[in-house]
Amino acid sequence: MATRSTPRSTQQSSSAPRRAAVIGGNRIPFARANSTYSHASNQDMLTATLDGLVARFGLAGEQVGEVVAGAVLKHSRDFNLTRESVLGSSLAPTTPAYDVQQACGTGLEAAILVANKIALGQIDSGIAGGTDTASDAPIALNEGLRQTLLAANRAKTPVQRAKALTGLRPNQLVPSIPQNVEPRTGLSMGEHMAQTAKQWGVSREAQDEIAAASHQHLAAAYDRGFFDDLLTPFKGLTRDQNLRPDSSVEKLAKLNPVFGKGPDATMTAGNSTPLTDGAAAVLLGSDEWAAERGLPVLAHVVDAQTAAVDYVTGHEGLLMAPAYALPKLLERQGMKLQDFDLVEIHEAFASTVLCTLAAWESEEFCRDRLGLDAPIGELDRSKLNVNGSSLAAGHPFAATGGRIVASLAKALHEKGSGARGLISVCAAGGQGVMAILEAA
């Protein structure tokens, strides 16, 4: 059972909105890019994930309030990706759906949106999720070719059209392939992170320790059957493909750095998240809705907060926004970081986790950047990512939020009623999404 030193309101006043319940989740095992799911589309993976969730909770043919999901790497033909996936699933075709996109924060933001509508009484149930494929990625026309074809399309006479088409050039056949770089800086996320890691003096050893722990924790969670009711096999995979149960600091130490330059580069393929394909979804509802169906309530969504930083001018590191979201959450909830029983910090890179923790421990950072009188302080590492995180499981961008919400809700439930957990997800564009769950 969770015990806490800080007083805070655990009872809702009668005027406060109801809290959305996390009932359960489902995901497909995550696959390394260009491997087992190479030919699976975002819609295939999201549909399979929804069908697994529906089967687990007996929702075949039923209408839920809303399904909210998204993908980061999304083809233009998938403008209605979530609705199309719902239509392909065994949910009632009368289930409304919409897409959201907030880079790697997509899945968590989707869960917050569904939870908020449930809290407001606008819906009684909903599914939040996300899917991403780095293998079946959309490839766009070369920009020059696109402009030429659009000009030809605008032409009113055959002569105008012919003239527009004289703009065609052989080099326009080279397509535009999506790249993992920030549009405004041209730097990859890894390069951005390498700058921040250097700034915070994060060591190679500390990063490798985070990575090894991620693999060991995830493997242990599989071994004790933790994922048995959180996962549906897909395309022959029954576990996350990136998982290396025998990973160790010694093995990780042998890898060469891939991000950053010079002898003090610390970020390797082992302590950075690989490109991955997969999908995840979470079932949320009001307590009444769950009770009517005899469904369990694992946890409630307590609060959420987003933040963004100015990374373009170099004022702050690209993936540091969650550090800024936390004080607002703590203040609103009357909590300290140390009050949480479990903390999930998405491992975009091991160094992301370490820089965020270092920032919260820094008196200077907390004073100058967060405007706090005292540092947020140290986190007991035994509460961190206890069932593994993205370094081991992989990170199909929009799917990560759903993976974390479902896993944390279950882990909190195992701890006992009242246990609280924090979720932190950094995202491209210098953004961060956070949420608090409390075991039912």
Added chain:
Amino acid sequence: MPESTSRVLTESPSLAPLFVKAALTSRGRGGALPDTVLRREAVQVDRDHLLAYQRICRFTGTDVLPPTYPHVLGFPLQVSLMSGRDFPLPLPGLVHLENRIVVHRQLTADDRLDISVHAEQLASHPKGQVVDLVTEVDVAGQRVWEGRSTYLRRGRGGDDAAYREKAPALPDRPPAAVLRLPEDLGRRYAAVSGDVNPIHLHPLTAKAMGFPRAIAHGMWTYARTLAALGPKAVEPGESSVWFGKPVLLPNTVEVVVDPDASPLVAGLRSRKDASKVFLTLTLS
């Protein structure tokens, strides 16, 4: 009389040579049906092939086998049996008239399928002679899937031929969907299904067989119509299809559905001429 035999094939027969063999040996056939049962055991689904099939028929690319997919796995056995010298009807020119599929339980790519094919019910028909090719699929000794393909050999019909169930009338409703079928559809589906019957491949090869243009594979039109009906079409159940006029390629066709009928009735008709019905199916 042919001997009763059951043969287990260790791999799926290649279809093109069988079609050639059947064409070369098409003359002088007759007599009764062979007792042959052709089997393949513990067939493992090739996931890339499944996905290619799901893509071309527009099923979602999940692990669930579309109800028509086991037919594709069993089809080489059908052709193998029908191209055998002891089969009474010549394979070239056989018309796929009807098909019935019963899915006892939802199958996934993880199931190991025992597939067997035999022929039965050689009978006269108002337009010639018909025969049923029966495909049965077992998983771990349990019957999970059954398909019955009825083929017509055009010819002198039996006057006394009392034929079985007729196709229900296609509902007179606005289209539920419009499908634009490209000219190369037959070649693309042939590449996935292995059914390289020349009538589907190219206008010239189709002309040689008496069609003005290449025609779509019946089993593609069947599968594509089922896919248009959404997830209920891949649930366990039974569906029957009656093939009408051939779909000349390219073409634009309409899916028509009567969702209130029990069993559900759906079909494909011409976009230009609503009276031209390509197929009718029931699903329950």
